[in-house]
Amino acid sequence: MTKSFDLTDGSVVVVIGSGAGGGTLSNELAQNGIDVVCLEAGPRLAVGDFRNDEAYMFKKFTWLDPREGSGDLSKKFPAFLCKTVGGTTTHWTALSLRMREHEMRARSTYGEIEGAALTDWPLGYEELSHYYAMAEDKMGVAGTHDMPRLPANNHFMLMNAGAMQLGYPNAPTANLAINSISRDGRAPCQQLGFCKSGCLMQAKWSTLYTEIPKAESTGHFELRPESMVVNIEQGADGRVTSVIYEDSNGDLVRQKARAVAIAGNAIETARLMLNSKTKQCPDGLGNQNGLVGRYYMRHVFGRIAALMPGKVNMHRGIIQAGSLEHEAHHDPKRGFASGYHIEVAAMTPETLARNLLAHEGWGSRLTDVIEQYAYFAGAIICGEDLPRSSNRVTLHTDRKDRYGQPIAHVHYEYDDNGNAMHEHAMRTTENIYQALDAKKTYRFPASSATHNLGTARMALQEADGVCDPHGQVFGVPNLYVSDGSVFPTAMTANPTLTIVALAMRQAVHLKQQMSGRVL
Amino acid sequence: MTSRREVLRGAGGMITLVLANTACTFDKAESEEINAAAFSDHQLLTLTQILQHILPHAALDSAVYADAVAAIARQSINSGNKHKLLVEGVAALDASTIWLDAGASAQVAALKAAEKTPFFLSLQQVAIEQVYRDDRTWQLVGYEGEAIKFGGYLNRGFNDIDWLPSAPGQSESVE
Numbered sequence: 209m210t211k212s213f214d215l216t217d218g219s220v221v222v223v224i225g226s227g228a229g230g231g232t233l234s235n236e237l238a239q240n241g242i243d244v245v246c247l248e249a250g251p252r253l254a255v256g257d258f259r260n261d262e263a264y265m266f267k268k269f270t271w272l273d274p275r276e277g278s279g280d281l282s283k284k285f286p287a288f289l290c291k292t293v294g295g296t297t298t299h300w301t302a303l304s305l306r307m308r309e310h311e312m313r314a315r316s317t318y319g320e321i322e323g324a325a326l327t328d329w330p331l332g333y334e335e336l337s338h339y340y341a342m343a344e345d346k347m348g349v350a351g352t353h354d355m356p357r358l359p360a361n362n363h364f365m366l367m368n369a370g371a372m373q374l375g376y377p378n379a380p381t382a383n384l385a386i387n388s389i390s391r392d393g394r395a396p397c398q399q400l401g402f403c404k405s406g407c408l409m410q411a412k413w414s415t416l417y418t419e420i421p422k423a424e425s426t427g428h429f430e431l432r433p434e435s436m437v438v439n440i441e442q443g444a445d446g447r448v449t450s451v452i453y454e455d456s457n458g459d460l461v462r463q464k465a466r467a468v469a470i471a472g473n474a475i476e477t478a479r480l481m482l483n484s485k486t487k488q489c490p491d492g493l494g495n496q497n498g499l500v501g502r503y504y505m506r507h508v509f510g511r512i513a514a515l516m517p518g519k520v521n522m523h524r525g526i527i528q529a530g531s532l533e534h535e536a537h538h539d540p541k542r543g544f545a546s547g548y549h550i551e552v553a554a555m556t557p558e559t560l561a562r563n564l565l566a567h568e569g570w571g572s573r574l575t576d577v578i579e580q581y582a583y584f585a586g587a588i589i590c591g592e593d594l595p596r597s598s599n600r601v602t603l604h605t606d607r608k609d610r611y612g613q614p615i616a617h618v619h620y621e622y623d624d625n626g627n628a629m630h631e632h633a634m635r636t637t638e639n640i641y642q643a644l645d646a647k648k649t650y651r652f653p654a655s656s657a658t659h660n661l662g663t664a665r666m667a668l669q670e671a672d673g674v675c676d677p678h679g680q681v682f683g684v685p686n687l688y689v690s691d692g693s694v695f696p697t698a699m700t701a702n703p704t705l706t707i708v709a710l711a712m713r714q715a716v717h718l719k720q721q722m723s724g725r726v727l
Numbered sequence: 728m729t730s731r732r733e734v735l736r737g738a739g740g741m742i743t744l745v746l747a748n749t750a751c752t753f754d755k756a757e758s759e760e761i762n763a764a765a766f767s768d769h770q771l772l773t774l775t776q777i778l779q780h781i782l783p784h785a786a787l788d789s790a791v792y793a794d795a796v797a798a799i800a801r802q803s804i805n806s807g808n809k810h811k812l813l814v815e816g817v818a819a820l821d822a823s824t825i826w827l828d829a830g831a832s833a834q835v836a837a838l839k840a841a842e843k844t845p846f847f848l849s850l851q852q853v854a855i856e857q858v859y860r861d862d863r864t865w866q867l868v869g870y871e872g873e874a875i876k877f878g879g880y881l882n883r884g885f886n887d888i889d890w891l892p893s894a895p896g897q898s899e900s901v902e
């Protein structure tokens with residue numbers, strides 16, 4: 209019983225984005241009888257539209273509207289997000305790791321670091337842990353609650369064996385939001401290996417086939433795909449009144465709203481806030497202190513490939529079956545603050561070839577190596593990067609997208625801490641493969657960022673951030689941010705679980721505010 | 728290798744690229760666009776040969792390279808820049824003598840000299856895209872492609888690795 213709401217119905221909460229943040233928030237509100245209109249820029253795919261073909265699905269999912277990068281980012285494709293119902297949860301690899309307690313107190317733990325705008329999170333670890341447990345249960349995270357761990361595939365067994373040769377302890381497969389058994393009406397994982405291409409088994413949690421249809425079944429939710437929000441309007445009292453979006457027919461329409469929650473992934477969220485210039489907020493909503501778009505983080509990233517002496521067949525099974533957390537702790541003796549994960553990450557022949565080109569050149573040296581594809585292993589390193597004021601999303605001064613809005617310019621530079629961590633992590637990963645007699649290891653550059661964070665940071669006080677600890681934008685009482693934009697620091701873990709946990713927490717808060725008629 | 732591939736122009740502006748194992752036929756509207764983008768047989772054969780030097784898989788059916796060039800040519804239809812880059816790149820290789828007529832080592836040497844040109848760099852990227860998205864190449868290198876057709880690797884070798892050492896300290900206990 210899908211519901212449809214009138215454009216003039218000002219009693220609805222408008223949620224912008226249908227991914228980890230927006231999809232979760234929508235369902236949590238709808239389950240509590242709150243009417244929600246969810247505006248998603250991308251189309252609604254059916255699971256039957258998925259194919260076991262990375263290149264094909266990349267074109268189907270990816271947000272390909274232009275952005276511009278600078279600093280250490282790709283100029284043309286600085287970040288990789290999805291424009292589709294379900295957002296990046298269609299494409300994500302399902303690693304569902306909690307933030308560590310010390311990471312939540314980043315400023316207290318790491319101390320003062322020059323150039324880094326470190327801060328502690330403005331909420332307590334115990335409170336967040338409560339929502340982590342709820343999020344893990346919702347998503348069916350293997351290794352938590354009643355969900356058994358998934359079995360290790362060749363690729364992770366290899367990495368773990370290499371690490372053990374170096375003296376690291378045995379590591380289990382990762383906490384993954386992938387069914388190891390039938391659960392929540394979804395099948396168990398059959399180890400297809402196409403997690404990034406939309407899970408055909410629906411074993412991997414994605415809001416596309418969990419939160420969204422569940423919200424629809426409440427009768428309190430309407431999803432509008434292919435609806436690109438271009439502006440949020442503010443009334444004289446400071447409250448937002450409506451959103452303007454281009455609908456699937458290409459018409460600009462206005463949806464009135466009781467409250468608005470933005471969950472467009474950190475770059476698009478910041479862009480929308482900056483593009484929404486109002487009488488009260490001439491520099492963009494919530495941007496009275498010039499903080500919207502600042503402190504953009506994307507994790508310390510790097511990729512390694514290793515040519516092993518025996519067959520690995522890294523493409524078989526879950527793409528990121530395991531994550532080594534042996535170096536995730538904070539130990540300043542290593543020469544940097546915070547830590548990192550080493551995560552298995554299978555690559556296709558095409559990705560491998562593109563990256564090997566820089567090492568082997570064209571011709572038979574390259575093809576001799578690629579013909580040994582079955583003997584390759586791949587890993588990524590993912591570590592905490594530090595928030596810096598100069599790493600930021602701004603509006604491009606000349607270029608506009610097809611909706612007539614200035615495109616996002618994303619500037620990001622690595623810092624000393626990140627560079628030292630990167631080197632340590634790459635070296636450790638090489639050692640792991642060399643401990644198993646790798647014939648050769650290759651360092652590849654970081655790919656375009658999928659972990660986009662920090663552009664509307666939470667803080668206790670307005671002077672220090674864009675949002676309060678519930679994601680409410682300072683100075684705009686009924687505007688919320690509901691994605692990774694609110695992270696004041698990046699933590700080491702992949703961000704989705706934390707985004708879901710915060711969205712669940714925000715839903716409780718919104719419900720209280722509404723029943724107390726504050727909203 | 729290239730002799731296995733011919734470009735036939737039929738009546739009514741239809742173009743059929745006849746390859747070793749495949750034939751792609753374009754409809755009238757498309758063929759008019761291709762005519763506008765006009766690649767000569769010589770240009771197409773040269774591009775095919777260049778791809779074979781960039782990504783020389785000896786055991787790979789040469790139709791893979793010809794198909795890749797057909798796709799690259801089609802992609803350039805709506806981009807004057809791409810088309811110009813390809814046509815001018817081939818012309819530059821042919822500047823003193825016809826590159827295609829040279830021996831293999833002379834061909835490679837000429838490509839080596841051109842490897843920093845926008846033409847070569849661009850062709851290299853699209854060559855990788857085409858050749859390594861082709862399931863004939865996947866088969867050669869050991870990538871098994873679509874997994875749903877056999878139900879995934881759960882009972883099909885996802886954990887069949889048999890050459891890893893046992894964990895340090897465990898092997899001693901056997902003796």
